[in-house]
Amino acid sequence: MQRRHFLATAATSAATAVLLPGCEKAPRVLEGGFTGIDMARGHALRDVLKRGNLPAPAVVRRAQVIIAGGGVAGLAAARSLRLAGVQDFALLELEDTPGGNSRGTVVGGLPCPQGAHYLPVPGDNAREVQDLLEELGVRRRVAGRWQYDERHLCHSPQERLFFDGEWQEGLLPVHGVPDTTLAQYRHFARAVDAEARAARFAMPALKLWNQKQPLAPAHQALDAITFEQWLAAQGLDDAHLRWYLDYCCRDDYGAGTGRVSAWAGIHYFASRHGFHAPGEAVDEARESVLTWPEGNGWITQRLADPLRAAGQLRTATSVLRITEGRHGVEVDALNHGTGNVERWVAPQCVVALPVLLAARVVQQPPAFLTGAAQRLQWAPWLVANIHITAPLTDRPGAAPAWDNVLYADPTAGGLGYVNAGHQRLDTGANLAGPTVLTYYQALGDVQGGRQQLATQPWQHWADAALAALSVPHPDLRERATRVDITRYGHAMAIPTPGVQEYLSKIGLHRATSKRNSLSKTERLPWIPTPATARLAFAHSDWSGYSVFEEAFTRGHGAGLVVA
Numbered sequence: 001m002q003r004r005h006f007l008a009t010a011a012t013s014a015a016t017a018v019l020l021p022g023c024e025k026a027p028r029v030l031e032g033g034f035t036g037i038d039m040a041r042g043h044a045l046r047d048v049l050k051r052g053n054l055p056a057p058a059v060v061r062r063a064q065v066i067i068a069g070g071g072v073a074g075l076a077a078a079r080s081l082r083l084a085g086v087q088d089f090a091l092l093e094l095e096d097t098p099g100g101n102s103r104g105t106v107v108g109g110l111p112c113p114q115g116a117h118y119l120p121v122p123g124d125n126a127r128e129v130q131d132l133l134e135e136l137g138v139r140r141r142v143a144g145r146w147q148y149d150e151r152h153l154c155h156s157p158q159e160r161l162f163f164d165g166e167w168q169e170g171l172l173p174v175h176g177v178p179d180t181t182l183a184q185y186r187h188f189a190r191a192v193d194a195e196a197r198a199a200r201f202a203m204p205a206l207k208l209w210n211q212k213q214p215l216a217p218a219h220q221a222l223d224a225i226t227f228e229q230w231l232a233a234q235g236l237d238d239a240h241l242r243w244y245l246d247y248c249c250r251d252d253y254g255a256g257t258g259r260v261s262a263w264a265g266i267h268y269f270a271s272r273h274g275f276h277a278p279g280e281a282v283d284e285a286r287e288s289v290l291t292w293p294e295g296n297g298w299i300t301q302r303l304a305d306p307l308r309a310a311g312q313l314r315t316a317t318s319v320l321r322i323t324e325g326r327h328g329v330e331v332d333a334l335n336h337g338t339g340n341v342e343r344w345v346a347p348q349c350v351v352a353l354p355v356l357l358a359a360r361v362v363q364q365p366p367a368f369l370t371g372a373a374q375r376l377q378w379a380p381w382l383v384a385n386i387h388i389t390a391p392l393t394d395r396p397g398a399a400p401a402w403d404n405v406l407y408a409d410p411t412a413g414g415l416g417y418v419n420a421g422h423q424r425l426d427t428g429a430n431l432a433g434p435t436v437l438t439y440y441q442a443l444g445d446v447q448g449g450r451q452q453l454a455t456q457p458w459q460h461w462a463d464a465a466l467a468a469l470s471v472p473h474p475d476l477r478e479r480a481t482r483v484d485i486t487r488y489g490h491a492m493a494i495p496t497p498g499v500q501e502y503l504s505k506i507g508l509h510r511a512t513s514k515r516n517s518l519s520k521t522e523r524l525p526w527i528p529t530p531a532t533a534r535l536a537f538a539h540s541d542w543s544g545y546s547v548f549e550e551a552f553t554r555g556h557g558a559g560l561v562v563a
Helices: 039-051 072-083 124-135 179-198 217-223 227-233 239-253 262-270 297-309 355-361 367-375 428-432 449-455 458-469 499-503 548-562
Strands: 031-034 059-062 065-068 089-092 104-107 110-113 139-142 145-148 159-163 166-169 317-324 329-335 340-346 348-351 377-388 403-406 414-419 435-442 480-494 535-537
Touching: 031 458, 039 317, 039 449, 039 480, 065 072, 065 329, 065 340, 072 089, 072 124, 072 297, 072 548, 089 340, 104 297, 104 377, 104 480, 110 377, 110 435, 124 139, 124 548, 179 217, 179 239, 179 262, 217 262, 217 499, 227 239, 227 262, 239 262, 239 414, 317 348, 317 355, 329 348, 348 548, 355 367, 367 499, 377 449, 377 458, 414 458, 435 458, 449 480, 458 480, 535 548
Parallel strands: 031 480, 059 340, 065 089, 065 348, 159 403, 348 535
Antiparallel strands: 104 110, 139 145, 159 166, 317 329, 329 340, 377 435, 377 480, 403 414, 414 435
């Protein structure tokens, strides 16, 4: 199943539990803290922008292209510039490391994700992503057919669900459920298939947009209502099915079926491999995912490495203002290392920032940018990396897997964890050694979730994560040594009703470019890109939801527009 930019974690304050007092020995002192995203730096940037009086630049630098933002879209734009032969560019990134929601880290000497931890094997609509994977050696052509390197495919077993006190294979509740539940599973599978026949779905979604008909009428109807409303109209009210679909929406979109559009709910399945009721045939190749111990940080690290080597990457640099003029673009940025404001001057700029931030820093923003910022909503997320000394005691049922999901109250936001050690090629005694469990929580539906992220101490979130995982793993507290918490205040755009209708009309006019080929001389595909005369906008926000394929494809297209 399509899964998990951000798997789920730590419960709300109501679900938070304190460490149980030890009876025979003193409890382990748990180390940890906030890591990854410098929220204080982000808030300082917000405060500076509110005041409006920016310091004069201490230095002026020049380049052919400036890329503002070093997430997946910004890194993809840099790569497409290099493929087009443009080397004179600079990428400015707020954090100390690039990657956005796809960063990786190391805890206790072990690599693990700080956000997105997998990439489904891309279909033919995501040719830009396919080309990247070929470049990275992840896939190659053998006897006329594409094959993916087994080292990068998720090792078996891939996923399991903790349901009714035991583990079961797969993520759809099946053990002990009544026949009426199974019947609704089949009903939903037929309904998804019918919607996919009515109008084609694709990943990335922007590949379906065109000037004559940005959004198909069938998609317009789905985009006008919530997924919950669509399910009710279909008579799909089974509690187990509803839990699963709510989990899927929170997993990919940060919020549940009551907030995301019916288009987004159907797109989750129809854009990739459909929905399969128990007992139906499954195409395992289409359901495969690529993953690494550090998650998608494995990809972003490789995208960033050549930029570091060429001096094109400037981290710890906050973009304060982007001014488009008749003869060029001025980008004022705060260098956190020196404390000085630097002005970058270039003929073109790729604005690879979240829409919320882009609308604040771009001076005299175009109407489509202001409109998008007003319509979009963002889900906060939290990721907890839990270092443990040895494998945990397991409840009965399915064997330990890479993806481990908990059937629990969806309002808490927690979805489960991935075992960052699952992809390691260790053998023998190393398999019984330490590992890291990466546990996620989507706070899009949690009341005051963003404020809690900003104000609660790291121990609050660590205790909540340990409490949730101690249900299937009673010895977790004994084996946990450290919990690192990563907070994302505006992690991902939520595809609420009406968002696709608005976004699909933006960037449909072909931008003029002197470039029409890539490194392999194939014709340049047209990728809808929001743009002005000198600014090209690229971020997954412009698709209305956050997945790697959308961010990478948009960045790739924006880079070629300004090349």
